[in-house]
Structure formats: C-alpha cells, structure tokens
Amino acid sequence: MEPSILNCPRCGTAHHFAHEALNLSVCTCGALLRRNSGKLEPLPNSAISKPVEPLQPGSTGSWEGRSFTLSGRVRCQLEGSVFNYWALLFDDGELALLGEGYGLYVLLRPKGAVDIDSGELDHLKIGRDQTVNGVEYTATARDSCERWEAEGVAWLPLARQSFRSFVLSAAGGGELWLFEWARNEVQSFDAVWVNASDLHFVNTRPSLLGxxxxxxxxxxxxxxxxxxxxxxxxxxxxxxxxxxxxxxxxxxxxxxxxxxxxxxxxxxxxxxxxxxxxxxxxxxxxxxxxxxxxxxxxxxxxxxxxxxxxxxxxxxxxxxxxxxxxxxxxxxxxxxxxxxxxxxxxxxxxxxxxxxxxxxxxxxxxxxxxxxxxxxxxxxxxxxxxxxxxxxxxxxxxxxxxxxxxxxxxxFAHNGYLPPKQGVGAVEPRAFIAPGKIALVAAGGIVFLLLLHLLLTWPSRDHVLLDENLAFDNRDTVSLSRNDIYLDRDQANVEVEVWSPVTNSWVEVSTSLIDKRSGQEYGLEQGVEYYEGYDGGESWSEGSRHESGYLTAVPSGNYLLQLQVQREPMLARTDSARVRVTYDVPMMRNFWLSLLTLLGWPLVTYLRVRSSERSRWYNSPFTPFNYDEES
Known part of the structure; x- marks a missing residue:
C-alpha cells in the first residue's frame, strides 16, 4: 500500500490522499503531480487555473442517504465538448466518479473486469448490439479525451495523456460505461444518472456564468x-x-x-x-x-x-x-x-x-x-x-x-412581439389523447359500470306478485285484483310484462298499485300490438307480441293490485293475454342506456382528436394520414 501523505518534489508541500486509488494532486506551486510507486512525479498536463463551475474540491453532499466529499476532478476536452470527472469519496470509504458537465450528472461506480479488449472497442458500432460479460447492450456513445487538466486531488487510472470512453445501454434499463485507460486496459462502471438536487451539494463556489x-x-x-x-x-x-x-x-x-x-x-x-x-x-x-x-x-x-x-x-x-x-x-x-x-x-x-x-x-x-x-x-x-x-x-x-x-x-418580462400560432404544434397538447389511452379509459369505464350494476342489482329478488293467463271469452275487457300485496323494500321497482298472440290487433293492460294506508296510487299503461301483411309481393310486420314496463321507486307498504286488460273490439279477436307482475327486478335498461352514453365519449373524443392530429401531422414525412383520400 502506498503512503497516503507525500511531498511535492518541487516545493516540498505535503499532499494527502484519502483513498489508495486517488493518484493526482495539484500543488500550491502550480505543479500537477501523479502518485506513482510511493512518490509524486510532475506531469506535463495543466492545472485548472480559473475554475468557474459551482462544484469545487471540498464540496460535500449526499446520495440515497450516504454522505460524500468531492476531492478533485479531471476536466477533459472531448471532441466538441468538455466534461468533468470528479473523484467522489463516500464516508464509508467507497470511491466513485461523478461525471458532470452541461447540467448532466452521472454517478459512475467501479464494476470490475470485462471480457472486451481494445480491438473489439475499435470496431464497436454505435446503435448496434454488444455483449459484455454475458449481458446484451446497445452502444450509444463513444468519446476520446486527447487533453485534460486537473484540480484538487483527483482519480484518473494510469493518468495517461489520452483515453477513450464508451457508453452501453441495456434494453431493460441501466447503462455500462467502459473506459480504455490504455490499450487493453479496460475498466467498467455502473452508471446512474441523477439531478443536482438529488446530490444535495453544499460548500460550492459562488454563482458564476462561466x-x-x-x-x-x-x-x-x-x-x-x-x-x-x-x-x-x-x-x-x-x-x-x-x-x-x-x-x-x-x-x-x-x-x-x-x-x-x-x-x-x-x-x-x-x-x-x-x-x-x-x-x-x-x-x-x-x-x-x-x-x-x-x-x-x-x-x-x-x-x-x-x-x-x-x-x-x-x-x-x-x-x-x-x-x-x-x-x-x-x-x-x-x-x-x-x-x-x-x-x-x-x-x-x-x-x-x-x-x-x-x-x-x-x-x-x-x-x-x-x-x-x-x-x-x-x-x-x-x-x-x-x-x-x-x-x-x-x-x-x-x-x-x-x-x-x-x-x-x-x-422573461417580455412585453414585445412574439410570433402568432399557426396550425397545431408538434407537441401542442390541444385535444391530444393517445388512441390507446382512449380505449383504456373506455374499457375501465365499462368495467366500472358493470361492477356498479352488479353491486346495485345483487340484492334484487325477482319476486313474482302475479302471473295469470286471462281469457276474454265474449268480453273485450277483463279485470283482476289482488289484495294484501306487501312490498318490504324502502324503494324498489315493479315490472309488468304482457304477452298476447295478437295479429293485426292490440291488447292494453292498465296496472294500479294503491297504498292502503295513504291511498297513493302508482299506475302504468302497457300494451302489445302486432301487424303484418304484404306490400308489392313482399311480407312485412311491425310491433311485438311481448312488452314490459316498470313502476319505479315504489316505497314499502301494503298495496292493492288492480289490473284491467282490454283488447281491440274487432272481428279478428285475440282470445287471451298473459300478465306477470314482478317485484324488485334488476333493470338492464339502465345499464344499456348508461353504456351507450359512456361509449359516446370515446367516439366523440376520438373524432375530435383525429381532426386535431391530422393538422398536427400535416408537415411530418411520417404522417399516418392520407390527405389526398381524406380531403
């Protein structure tokens, strides 16, 4: 293990290295020193003379509850950009790199050896798959640092004049960074992208604009x-x-x-x-x-x-x-x-x-x-x-x-001119809902409506109060009554169903429920009619021989049930009619009406969104719309 305190060969100043991997230090005399085999040796690289960034050696912070200190950095001149690699030392002794520049922050933690050499990196193609240690990645970036300078006590393995870096992205998320410090000296790092606010920095430089x-x-x-x-x-x-x-x-x-x-x-x-x-x-x-x-x-x-x-x-x-x-x-x-x-x-x-x-x-x-x-x-x-x-x-x-x-x-406190909007912008949120989301919301609404319907109708009992076949004989009107009809729910419906074998005729049933105590009457008129014939050699028909109607929200109590059944007075007489009165019946009609109303929303929304999307995609070479056919 190398000593942690070494003296500058030029001025004798003592330099402390808080971790055995830290290998660069900038002296007060201006020399950039590399720790090598228990001694410090000057390097031709420059020390950063006019630092302007808010982070500085000695800045502290925390990440996921772990405190750390930044001891120094290497600032790399890449092709068309500048990027910093800070030596980040956690209080528990772990050493990592913090990549930083242009508002981007990436925590790089050493991962270990990799089964890839410099020859393979030479032929690494961006956008193509690359397998490393049995895991498949997609190569997304590569850079070459040809010149670097340092500040504080930094970490740059081997500290050669140049090195290469490669970024590999896993399909399931996560990134692997590879650094080629020298030929066939490749080190891997797990990468976690973070925001400055995630790191809770303190002891930073005053505000500067570079x-x-x-x-x-x-x-x-x-x-x-x-x-x-x-x-x-x-x-x-x-x-x-x-x-x-x-x-x-x-x-x-x-x-x-x-x-x-x-x-x-x-x-x-x-x-x-x-x-x-x-x-x-x-x-x-x-x-x-x-x-x-x-x-x-x-x-x-x-x-x-x-x-x-x-x-x-x-x-x-x-x-x-x-x-x-x-x-x-x-x-x-x-x-x-x-x-x-x-x-x-x-x-x-x-x-x-x-x-x-x-x-x-x-x-x-x-x-x-x-x-x-x-x-x-x-x-x-x-x-x-x-x-x-x-x-x-x-x-x-x-x-x-x-x-x-x-x-x-x-x-920006700007009171002057800004260009007026024309058409629909590429990401303007006007009327935009992805079709998949429309379908998802509609499906969710249907499931909710069905569950609500089941919840409300689960206790319904379908209790038959009366089921009679009534013969007209020689009469056109037949009456029937039932005493002591007891309804025991606070409010419930009563269904009246009518069947009759009518042909080119009709039958009508008048139903009354009379509260014996209050005299309140609940009435319903329900009929059936059916007509058929020929027109131009083709048969036709209309109507139905079975119909039903409802008395809704009938309160509990003792009731008198009265029926009056009437047929059309004509030669083609109907002989009979069947009437069934049922208490507390699940009403599917409300469900279907609600369902139709619910389905109207996604339809209208889809048409509105489609119209807006046609305008949005008009200038796109990848438009899904055919404007010649739809114009």
Missing part, C-alpha cells in the same frame, strides 16, 4: 464576447455576424459568417424562470432543415449554472423547451418508428439534417459543424424526444416539453 472572453472581431474589429467558457464551443458577432469557435486546445478561431440577418424576439441577456430554474438567454440561432421542406425554426440557448444548457425552439408560434438528458431511450439503428420511455410510447415525427443560417451569442456546440448531424424526433404531446446523431455516430438525447408563448412572455 468564463467570458472578450476580443476584437477580426471582421469588423468591434468587441465580441464568447460567454460560458470552457463549455461554450462557438459564438457569433452581434455586429457583423462573423462566427467563432473554440478548438480542442482552447484557442478561439474565426469561422463562417451569417448569410442573412434575423432579430431575436427574446433579447439576448434576458433572464427568466422556466420549469423551476432560472435561465439567461446567451444565444440565438435560425436553423433550416436540409430536405425538400427547408423548414426554418428559431432556437434560443439558455444557461443555468446547475442545470446547464437548455433550448427554446420556436416554429410557427409554437414553443418547445428542450434539455439534454443522459438517460434517454436506448434505440438501435435503423431508428424505429416507435419508441417507449417510462412506459410512454412516442411516434417518429421527423428526420432531417440541418444548417445554421443565422447565429448570435454563445453556443455549446460548433455552429459551423452541424450539417452532418442527423436528427430524429419522436412525439407524445405535450412531450417529445429529439435524438441527434453526430458525425461520430454518437447519440445525444434531448427531452422537450410544450410551453406557451404567454408563459415565456411572463417568465
């Missing part, structure tokens, strides 16, 4: 500022439109120029609170799809010290708030038509390449190097996932949410 570099524009010589270094990768002069980029050595070089001029509706420098975080607008761009549509949209770059970058995208007056997410969906190439994330299905809405036709301010990407980026958009209003696949074939996922223009005007 480093701002001001310089004369090489085109117009006016002062321009690149805000948010080192995370900002490019910018554009607000005076002449000249573009600037930051290369992997940190040097600012000039790029292309704006081909046209566009004025942002939300001014740069505006500050506002969006979805619970305070942001400043630091960039504005107009982008154009490189396809047959050449659709243009406007995009604002927002910055928050903890949440990182966010984007406001506006098209035809419809606004979407987007943030990069590390734990995006895992998809294979070619991109599927549907993806599911957190059990929510998203439909492919768009696919395109794009270019920047106007830019102003600062950007976390190179605005002159985007035309090779392919974008896939999946929607489930009011949300979406946007997947950007860059020239390295790496996936970057952005989660989007609809936000109303009036909310942005209020958030």
């Amino acid at each position: 480093e701002a570099v001001s310089m004369p524009c090489p085109s117009c010589n006016k002062t321009v500022t690149l805000q948010g270094l080192p995370y900002a990768q490019s910018g554009a002069c607000a005076h002449c439109g000249k573009h600037f980029r930051r290369n992997d050595r940190g040097t600012i070089t000039k790029g292309d120029s704006n081909g046209e001029y566009s004025l942002p509706d939300l001014p740069l420098g505006s500050k506002g609170r969006v979805f619970g975080a305070d942001y400043e607008i630091v960039g504005f761009a107009v982008k154009e799809e490189q396809n047959a549509y050449h659709a243009r949209w406007r995009e604002y770059v927002l910055w928050n010290e903890w949440e990182g970058y966010a984007f406001l995208s506006e098209f035809d007056g419809h606004w979407i708030f987007l943030r990069e997410r590390g734990e995006g969906p895992a998809i294979r190439q070619p991109a599927p038509d549907t993806l599911v994330f957190d059990k929510e299905p998203y439909q492919k809405y768009n696919r395109y390449h794009y270019k920047v036709v106007f830019a102003q301010g600062s950007f976390p990407y190179d605005i002159d190097d985007v035309e090779s980026t392919e974008v896939y958009e999946y929607i489930s209003p009011p949300e979406m996932w946007s997947c950007e696949i860059d020239k390295r074939a790496c996936f970057a996922w952005y989660h989007g949410q609809h936000i109303a223009g009036r909310e942005l005007s209020k958030a």
